[in-house]
Amino acid sequence: MKIFCAVSIVLMSIGVARAGELPVWLHEEKVTHYDGTSDDLVTAGMGAEAMTGAAPRFADPLHPTAQELRRASVFYRASKGQGYGRLFGPHVDQETGQSFDDEGRIAGDEVLAYADDGGGRQNVAMLLQIPSDLSTERRCLIAIPVAGSASLFRDIVDFGYWGLRHRCAVVYNDKGHGNGFHLLENDTVILIDGPQVPAQAAGSKAHFRADLDEAARTSFLAAWPHRVAFKAAHSKQNPEKDWGTDLLRSVQFAFVELVKRDPGFTRENTIVIATGSSNGGGAVLYGAEKDAAHLLDGVVAREPQVQLKPDDRVVVKRGTLERRGTGRSLLDYFSFGNLYQPCAVLAVTDIPLRDRVPFAANRCQSLHDKGLLTSATLDAQAREALDRMHAYGWDEETDVGHAFGYFVAPDATATKYVNDHGRFDVRDRVCGYSYAATDADGRPVAVPPDLASAIFSVAPGGAPAGTIDVVNDNDPTGARRSWLSVSPSTGRQDFNLDGAVCIRELVTGNSPGSQRVKTGIDEFLASGQLHGLPTIIVHGRNDDRVPVSFSSRPYLGLNNIVDGESANLRYIEVTNAEHFGTDLPGFDTRMVPLVLYHLRALDLMWAHLTRKTPLPPSQVVRTTPRGGEPGKAPMLQSVNVPSISAAPSEGDRILVDHGRVLVPD
Incomplete structure (x- = not known):
């Protein structure tokens, strides 16, 4: 009774429920203890040094266990050359530079949960880590929205361990963007802890399930075989509008669990820091802006992908x-860069991975043919494309990353967010784009079984993921991986310029589709x-x-x-x-x-x-x-x-x- 009352008092103090009630949106799933030796909160038993080696393997690649999937998700490829293991890392004391004897392993409990309105469409995944040596002298909680659209375990070895080293609890959330896939041909989905199961069996517990009944799924696959749907593009929730709320809810979830274990935890005696990277960094800023209940004490945002209301006073x-x-906005500069970046790489000397953009010259010529570049020669076209990017807001210091940046697939990112913000259905195939596994020639094929089984741990939350990538359904030779495809209007392999132009129109134009996208952006x-x-x-x-x-x-x-x-x-x-x-x-x-x-x-x-x-x-x-x-x-x-x-x-x-x-x- 004492613990129940303590939980009620804390809930009232953070404004999430009346006395005697838990948040209606909170659904707790699984509690696991790790001994800090055979398995642990930070390195999944591998030890910090393992992060500089090969990724872990599954005993049975076609049937990995939830623990094997977790271990593979925790794995973070680190570089000793960059200072890992000497200047920073979960096994390094940053004040002294000395190594901890525990190899970065920390014992404690993990609690998996999700936030949802009961319909199973949101299912924002949350993970709370409570170290066995949790401090009661200086109580603390670190809240982390994970970067990108990745799994809950993505940021642990990167920086999440910092909280555990300070004897704080650490709570993660995936911002409703996590790596949920619906493999439509198999009709299988992923559960919150990684295993892939039949969609019917998962029900509302699916991390993500496309909004298709059986007839619609069958009809879609008959026209477009082998296609897949994933949460970050096809949830039809525009989750970015709730990133700040998701962060604050993860803090509330953490307090519910902490008070169960120690009624001494209160908001008043607990330091709460929100921190994140990339769109996780943006999420902590959105959360701080929404923090009317004063759940946070401080914020640290790294390279935040944050999009601002227009204000020319700045x-x-x-x-x-x-x-x-x-x-x-992200879609504004991504759709602009998606047009000009592959051509611009030819204007930058000594640029890493330039050879990974093989159709750059074709893109330059196609941009010229469409009147999007005015220069006549290839060198001048590349220079003009780069100048346009500089004029649009890229500093010259970013030029070194243009080839790598394009190789990391801005077309996939742009199409993901267009679908996301416009709340488009997987069947809409916006601008002729869909998603599928592809063969060496770029043609859609069935998802390989070993990729299907491991997708929770290897996918970044969308395409590209293994052989799954964005497909150009409008290629006149037949649907083909967009990177290799031919644009119908140019007849060239130019990285699907037609698709890039279409995406740009959805960001800047006035079509009904464009209005949907703009409405979505305005929401966050x-x-x-x-x-x-x-x-x-x-x-x-x-x-x-x-x-x-x-x-x-x-x-x-x-x-x-x-x-x-x-x-x-x-x-x-x-x-x-x-x-x-x-x-x-x-x-x-x-x-x-x-x-x-x-x-x-x-x-x-x-x-x-x-x-x-x-x-x-x-x-x-x-x-x-x-x-x-x-x-x-x-x-x-x-x-x-x-x-x-x-x-x-x-x-x-x-x-x-x-x-x-x-x-x-």
């Missing part, structure tokens, strides 16, 4: 370049109002995926306007840092890992909340690349990655006043 000036306004645009909540944003200047000019820089200006004197946001811009943290040849010599600054920002926030240490001023942190030969760069050293300064020089300080942001070169 001005960002860097050197002599001045940009007015609050940046651009950020206000910039953080209510004075202590917040640190860290972002890499070379980010090609979420460029700073579209997101973090204008967010600083908008927050300064709406929060005014109460604004408590610090912005840290790191040179020589890009979005993915890749250590591929050509990046190893030029880039430093932004995750290191994410961890340092968490340390600064912790010091601020526990010891009242002032947050550092907004600033540019100037790093030094490792140099050397591509693919053989020397080990990253501390001298390459200077700390965030408590007193940066005037030439490094980022200033903001009345919405005007001044960023030093």
Whole structure:
């Protein structure tokens, strides 16, 4: 009775239910204890050093267990060259640089749950990790919306372990975007803990199930064999509008569980920090803006994919370049980049992975033929495409990532979000795009059984995932993987320019489809109002995926306007840092890992909340690349990655006043 009353009191204090009630949206699924030796919360029993080796394998590739799928999902390929295991990592004491004896293994409990209105369409997955040495002297909770559309386990070895090392509970949520697949031909779906089961058997417990009855599924497959649907594109929920709510609900879920175990946990005596990366970083900002119940004490956002309400009072000036306004929505800049980026790579010398964009010249010619470029020669067309990207908001520092950025498939990302925001059905095949496994020639085939069984752990939440990729159903030679397909209007392999033009129209045009997409975007645009909540944003200047000019820089200006004197946001811009943290040849010599600054920002926030240490001023942190030969760069050293300064020089300080942001070169 004592615990029941304690839960009720906490629920009332965070405003989620009346006395005696649990949140109606909360559905708890599974509790598992890990001993910290054979299995654990951070490395799934592998040990931190295993993250620099080969990914774990399944005993039976066609029938992996839930625990094997979890282990494969936890696996995070880390690079010793970038400092993993020396400067950071779950087995490294960042203050001393010494290694922990436990190899990063931490014992404790995991609780899986999901938030849903009862219909089984939302099913926002949540994961709470409670370390066995959970602190009761300084109670704390770290809330993490996972990056991308990946599984709940994606960010544990990247930075989630930071909370466990501080003896905090850590709660994750997938923002309603997680890696739920419906393999339509098999009619199988994924459960919250990974196994694939028949859709009928899963019922409302499916992580995602396409909105098709049996007749509709059969009819669709008869016309378009082998197709698949996935949650991040086809949920018809536009989940981004609820990312902030999902974050706050995950905090509420965590308190329900923590109070069951220790009635001493209250909102008042528990430090709560929200942190995330990429669209997880955007989600923590959205959550902070919605935090009317004051569930959060601090926020740390890394390279946030955050989209802002238009406000021309915001001005960002860097050197002599001045940009007015609050940046651009993801679909705006993705659909623009999807047009020009493959041509622009030819204008950048010594660019990593340039050879991975084989039809770049064809794209240039097709853009010219459609009047989207005016230059006559290939070199001039490539230069014009790059100039257009710069004029649209990409800084020159992002050029190094254009080939890799396009290789990572902006067409798949653009089509995913168009479907998502417009609430399109899988049967709509927007702009002639669908999704399927493909053979070596790019033709749709049945999903290989070993990929189907492992998709929970290997998929990033959508295409591309193994052999599953975006397909151009309008190729005149027959449906084919978009990357290899021919555009009907050009007759060329030009990365499906027709599809890219169609997607662009849905973002900028006035068709009924375009209105659906724009309505969806308007539902989640950020206000910039953080209510004075202590917040640190860290972002890499070379980010090609979420460029700073579209997101973090204008967010600083908008927050300064709406929060005014109460604004408590610090912005840290790191040179020589890009979005993915890749250590591929050509990046190893030029880039430093932004995750290191994410961890340092968490340390600064912790010091601020526990010891009242002032947050550092907004600033540019100037790093030094490792140099050397591509693919053989020397080990990253501390001298390459200077700390965030408590007193940066005037030439490094980022200033903001009345919405005007001044960023030093």
